[in-house]
Amino acid sequence: MKSKLIMSGLAALGVMAGTSGAYAQDAERDAIAERLAPVGQLCLQGQDCGTAAAPAAASSGGGGEVDGAGIYNNVCMACHETGAAGAPVRGDEAAWAERTEQGFATLLEHSINGIGAMPARGGNPNLSDEEMEAAVAHLVSPVMEVPELGGGEEAAAEATDESASDDMAAADDAATAEPAAEEAAAGGDSGLDGEALYASIGCAACHAAGVAGAPLIGDADAWGPRIEQGTDALYQSVFNGKGIMPPRGGSSASDEEIMAVVDYMVSQVQ
Known part of the structure; x- marks a missing residue:
């Protein structure tokens, strides 16, 4: 036993x-x-970015303050540590110089609503204005003096109002330029410098490096099937956006300027 x-x-x-x-x-x-x-995920405007890029609410622990660094590491750093799609790298004073001159409220508004290739709220719609404010503060703190946090919604609303006024002015300018754009579409010579515009309105950020599948400038094989569609189709693709490329390439360029850029890019492979 x-x-x-x-x-x-x-x-x-x-x-x-x-x-x-x-x-x-x-x-x-x-x-x-x-x-x-991975610490982050590259997400460009037009993609299905999902909603799990960052926690819906991130706090520092005991004090209940939003953890801007944590949100940045989960959502923002994939682009802002590498410069992907032309994103200004954190801490690069030269890249941020013109942006910081616009003020913190405008930078916050851009992060909330999206700008260029960056989607709204970095691709995570679950992030609140307060969380976006904390993440932006962490992003820009090495290159500018960040105001006291806590007024995310008010600051963004103020910047949005200013942006709306600018958009109305831009719309008036576009209406004035419409006849010239129509002339260019019909084959007229606008006289604009397409090469200079290609660099200044942001097209080079993707088309000079092939970011996210953008056809490289000068690559005849990549451009061949596109050119076969006709110049008007190329214009419309840029006007309306295609794939991950946002409408107008994320710029505020007029129709005439965009057509000049397209004409320049096509000329590099013909």
């Missing part, structure tokens, strides 16, 4: 030891997977 009890006890200890070892191996694998997980 005693030997049976001893044998049963040893068997039980063996099962427990085996189970404990399996749990330890699982925990180790989970830890390795967590360490190897």
Whole structure:
């Protein structure tokens, strides 16, 4: 009887030891997977960016303050640490110089509503204005003095009002330029410098490096099928956006300016 009890006890200890070892191996694998997980995801306007790019609410722990650095690391750094799609790199004073002159409220408004290739709220619609404010503050803190946080919605609303006024003025300018644009569409010579516009309105950011599949300027093989569609089709693709390219390439350029850029890019492969 005693030997049976001893044998049963040893068997039980063996099962427990085996189970404990399996749990330890699982925990180790989970830890390795967590360490190897990517810190961010590149997400451009027009893509299905998902809603899990960052926690809906990130706090610093005890004080309840929003963790701007954590949101930045989860959502923003994929572009702003690498310069992907022309994003200004964090801490690069030269790249941020003109942007910081616009003021923190305008930068916040751009991050909330999107600008250029950057989608609204960095591609995570779950982020609140307060969380966006904290993330932007962390992003720009090396290159500008950040105002006291807490007025995210008010600051963004103020900047949006100013932006709306600018948009109305731009719309008036576009209406004035429409006849000239129609002339250019019909084959007229606008006299605009397409090469200079290509660099200044942001097209070079993608088409000089092939970012996100953009056809490289001068690459006849990449442009051949596109040119076969006709120049008017190319114009419309830029006006309306195509694939991950936002309408007008994310710029405020007029129709005439965009057509001059398209004409320049086509000329590089003909």
